[in-house]
Amino acid sequence: MNDETPEPDVDDIEIELLLEALYRRYHYDFRHYARASIKRRLIQARGRLGMASFSALQDRLLHEPEMLAKLLNYLTVQVSEMFRDPSYFRALREKVIPHLRTYPSLKVWIAGCSNGEEVYSLAMLFREEGLEQRTIFYATDINPKALKAAEAGVYPLDQIRKFTENHQKSGARTSLSDYYVADYDRAIFDSSLRANVVFSDHSLATDSVFAEMHLISCRNVLIYFDRDLQERAVGLFDESLVRRGFLGLGRKESLRFSDHAAGFADFVREEKIYQRRER
Amino acid sequence: MTGMVVIGASAGGVQALLTLLPALPADFPRPVLIVVHVPPDHDHGLAGLFEARCAMQVREAEDKQLPEPGTIYFAPANYHLLVEPDGSMALSADDPVNHSRPSIDVLLESAADALRRRLIAVLLTGANNDGAEGLRAVARAGGTAIVEDPETARVPTMPAAGLALCPDATRLAIDAIAPHLVRLAPSHVRP
Structure with a gap:
């Protein structure tokens, strides 16, 4: 040898x-x-x-x-947090939301939503900003059990302290406790938060585009893919987004080395929020 | 790929690395990947701290990028750093291993898989057992295992745990590690 x-x-x-x-x-x-x-x-x-x-x-x-x-x-399943990386949500709130306000109706895709922590985070953020009623959220994942958990919106009570801290740091206008009731060791989130959410099975590896989006949030998903699959996924995002639509990636993810890089502009560089260019 | 050096450090690790890394020459012929246990919430700025002090290039590891010779890469805060079979770096947000993210075991085990005998792993000072299993995996794959001598390490727990699982690892005082890596380098380089 x-x-x-x-x-x-x-x-x-x-x-x-x-x-x-x-x-x-x-x-x-x-x-x-x-x-x-x-x-x-x-x-x-x-x-x-x-x-x-x-x-x-x-x-x-x-x-x-x-x-x-x-x-x-x-x-597939991984543990996340509500408002994970609060500065990402603060950037959405302060920089992206003002643009989204100009649309009469909005579509938001949370790709790879796992147990739904980010779905509820975005629903709360959009409610606080007065955009919830004109928005449809698509929450997709490949794991049916994760989708079920996301749809249930029940999280261990011992995570609430962290969620609350993150929520405050995201520039919240409300208190997280407005959105859930405690039941023994569980926090049950208000079902009205998912009134505008469509939970759906979708694979970035094998499925195609299904709607035209204004914002796509896909964080800490691409790092699990090889370069080829990353390209495929970003291609789907590129195809899905409206002109000047927004794409948010994970803190250590980037389009810098992607074949699709030219199609996007840095919008909030340090938060990995991109804006699709006009074409 | 010509080979790779991976280093794990925990309590006392930044101090130890301040001895080790500046002693490596700019033309050190391999990439050096490093996991240091740091609090998860903030970007730790280790690359910035070491950049000014090292002859080698210093960067934060980026997902799916090929590490280059003469360059030191730090795992970002709150992500595991792994080496893919093709030698590129990969990040993961999987659960902590040994209560740590990044975990030294995760880096060493994946690098051992990818590099086999072309890997050199170094386990430095620390107050836990992370890295011990990884060091054993490196040795089993035919790689070179080095531990900081627990007798002189700032915190002996981690290198001692490494030696317990990997008794044939080379024991060196912190200031002897860089010269040893430089001596090992030429014989390991393959076209």
Whole structure:
């Protein structure tokens, strides 16, 4: 064995086959996810699901559809926060909202909404700014269980302190406690916040554009994709946005190296908020 | 890719790195990726702190970018830093590992996978066990494992935990690590 031709790693071969099986059997496409993270998540799944190997996991997955939901929970779900990175929401409030006010009706897409923390954050922000009634929010994810959780709007009470702190730092005009009731160890958010929200299954890897958007918020999703899939996703955003529509990415995500960079202008550079150029 | 150096540091780590990093020459032939445990809420500005003091270039790691030789990359606050199979850097907002994000284990394990024997990993001072599993993964993949000598480290817990899982790791005092990395470099460089 030498450096140029390392012995193939059995785990890596199995992972490739497992992801192929997942795609061909269920049409969930993780083949262009960044491999290092997906491997960590699969190792965790293998252990917690009590499988001796990824091949054993693949066997169960192919023959028992109920394994799909279990595996998806390891591959997709992540814990977020309401008003995560408060300065992002402050920038939306102070810089983006004034532009959005000029439209009689608005469409907002939260792509990769996971358990919905950001959906409720944006609904509150738009309510505070008086735009909620003219807005439709599309909250999409590939994990049905996450979508259900998002639709339920129930979060552990021990997270509320952090959510409240973030909400205040975002330049809030109201108190977070106006929006939920505590029930033992849970905080149940006001169902009226989701009156204008459409929760829907949508994959940035395999699905296409579904509506014309004024604002797309997709944060800490692209980092899980390889360069090819990042390009595909940003292409969808580019296609979806109205002229001069807005795209918000995660704190450490950027269009700088994207093929689509020329189609966007920095709007609030440090918050990774972009504006689609006129074309 | 010609190889890579990855470094993990926790309590006392900035001080230790102020000894180590300025002693590396501008033409150091590999990229150096670093995880330092810092509070999650703010951009830590480590790249700015070290830039003025180092001969090597210093940057914050950016998602899906190929690290370059002669350049030091710090993991951003509140994100894991990983190395992809093609040697590019990747960020993740996954849950903390060992109560840490960024986690040293996450960097070392992914880099061990990607670089195998072309990886050199260094575990410095710290008050927890993050990095120990990662160091073992590096050694198992045929890479080179180095720990700061716990007897002289500012906080011995982390390097001692590394040695416990990776007893064959090279033990060095902090000021001996940079010269050692420079000596290792030529023999590891492959066209």
